[in-house]
Amino acid sequence: MNQEISTPRIDRMRSTARHIVRELGFMQKGLAGTDLSPSAVHTIIELGYCTVTTATDLGELLHLEKSSVSRLVQKLVQDGLIEVAPNPDDKRSRRLVLTDEGRTVLTEVERFGRRQLRSAFEQLAMEDVEQIETGMGLFAKALRMEESAILRTPPEIDLQQGYRSGVIASVAHLHATYYAKNYGFGAVFERKVATEMSEFMGRIDSPSNSTFTAYRGPDLLGSISLDGEDLDEGVCHLRWFIVSPEAQGLGIGNLLLEKATSFVDAAGFDRTRLWTFKGLDAARHLYEKHGFALVDETPGTQWGTEVIEQEFVRPSKSGIGQPRSHPRS
Numbered sequence: 001m002n003q004e005i006s007t008p009r010i011d012r013m014r015s016t017a018r019h020i021v022r023e024l025g026f027m028q029k030g031l032a033g034t035d036l037s038p039s040a041v042h043t044i045i046e047l048g049y050c051t052v053t054t055a056t057d058l059g060e061l062l063h064l065e066k067s068s069v070s071r072l073v074q075k076l077v078q079d080g081l082i083e084v085a086p087n088p089d090d091k092r093s094r095r096l097v098l099t100d101e102g103r104t105v106l107t108e109v110e111r112f113g114r115r116q117l118r119s120a121f122e123q124l125a126m127e128d129v130e131q132i133e134t135g136m137g138l139f140a141k142a143l144r145m146e147e148s149a150i151l152r153t154p155p156e157i158d159l160q161q162g163y164r165s166g167v168i169a170s171v172a173h174l175h176a177t178y179y180a181k182n183y184g185f186g187a188v189f190e191r192k193v194a195t196e197m198s199e200f201m202g203r204i205d206s207p208s209n210s211t212f213t214a215y216r217g218p219d220l221l222g223s224i225s226l227d228g229e230d231l232d233e234g235v236c237h238l239r240w241f242i243v244s245p246e247a248q249g250l251g252i253g254n255l256l257l258e259k260a261t262s263f264v265d266a267a268g269f270d271r272t273r274l275w276t277f278k279g280l281d282a283a284r285h286l287y288e289k290h291g292f293a294l295v296d297e298t299p300g301t302q303w304g305t306e307v308i309e310q311e312f313v314r315p316s317k318s319g320i321g322q323p324r325s326h327p328r329s
Contacts, residue, residue, distance in 0.1 A: 024116065034105060039064065039072055040081075041109060044098065047082060048106040053095050054087065059288075065281070066288040081105060158215045159255070163204050167213060168197050170220040174242050179303075183279075188304025197240060200227055208236075208267065212259045214252050221247035224256040226263055226272075234270035241274070241283065253283070257290045264316055271315045278308035287312050 034041060042062055052058045059069040073096065076082045081102035087095045098106060121129045176190035203209055208228030214221045222243040228236045238260060243253045264272050276283060278297060292312040300309035 034109065036105075037072075039068075040076060043072060043076060043096075044081065044102060044106050044109060047096055047098050048103065053097075055094070055096060058096065065285050066293075076102075156216055157221065157250070157252070159259075160213050160215065161210060161259070163201055163211065164213060164215075167211065167220070167223070168194065168201055171197060171213075171223045171240055171242070174220055174223070174244055175240065178242065178245065183305065183307070185303055185305050192303065193240065197225070200225065200239070203227075203229060210263050212256050212263075214247070214256065216247075219246075220244065221250070222252040222256050224260050226260055228267065228269065231273060236264045236267070236269040236272045238264075238272050238274040248282075253286050254289075257286055261290050261314070264314075269316050271313055273314075274312050275302075276310050276312070277303070278310055284310075284312075287314075290314065 036044070039062060043058060046052045046058065046061060052061050055066075055069050055073055058064070058073075059066055062069075064072070073082070073084070077084060080099055082096050083099055084094045085097055121132075124132075172190060172194040175193045176185070179185035179189060200209070201211075204211060206229060209226060211223065211225040213223045224241040225239045226236050227239055231237045241253075241256065241260075243256070261272070272292070274287070274292065276287075277300075284294075292314040294310055295313050296311040297308050299306060301307075302309065
């Protein structure tokens with residue numbers, strides 16, 4: 001393990017990275033000598049290399065939300081660069097493939113990119129080029145390791161399932177302070193969270209219900225609950241999902257949703273529903289990553305402030321066709 005890297009060194013490398021991004025043209029439309037956006041050019045390249053084959057894979061690779069990927073794919077189809085075809089490996093999804101025109105663009109992009117780098121490297125000694133190649137490979141490896149690391153529970157994080165003393169107050173406090181500061185929610189919202197979660201914890205021992213929480217020492221970093229008794233038969237209600245601002249970037253939200261969806265699938269529910277409101281883009285990205293889709297949105301005031309309320313639904317991977325009764329105890 002390296003010693004701690006100084007802030008000035010980090011900032012110098014960040015400055016160099018920004019310069020490279022600007023010089024290679026990633027900041028403007030017209031990347032690689034085309035009239036396409038950077039995300040469109042990346043899509044052409046990755047489809048050409050068969051790195052991805054579906055819109056879902058594309059979104060994960062480019063770190064784009066489902067709605068952004070949908071617009072991107074639609075535009076490329078309209079431009080005649082890609083086409084959507086049946087997926088022989090999964091009838092529920094569709095494959096993205098380059099058209100002849102798309103392959104022509106890929107060839108042009110490849111020619112442009114190679115010429116651009118070759119022109120720059122010709123000014124350097126071969127040992128310098130080799131050093132750059134090695135450094136870029138190591139940097140890419142480090143970024144992949146960092147991305148992989150956030151999917152694992154950090155060693156100092158205590159992940160628990162079920163009731164823990166003080167969890168109701170901690171979850172209500174985290175919700176109240178975050179949404180008051182960022183969205184102006186007040187006493188109605190705090191009271192609603194505390195009251196409804198208190199009622200839920202009276203039923204936490206039911207096998208249809210569960211709560212997953214992440215702590216660092218006594219501090220709550222994030223929480224999510226699954227209520228299998230308050231909606232229709234075979235439907236689980238995902239509730240009170242939140243991550244502390246101090247814990248963002250640690251992968252806590254992704255980990256909690258992985259635990260939640262695994263619980264729902266193992267319990268045999270047909271689907272999971274959740275309600276939130278428009279504007280929580282980071283949470284929506286996680287929901288869509290874990291299989292939720294927006295099915296409805298309408299103005300509402302159930303949290304004490306008028307917002308555009310949204311409903312998301314996720315079909316269960318193992319529960320489809322296996323309806324199960326979850327009566328309130």
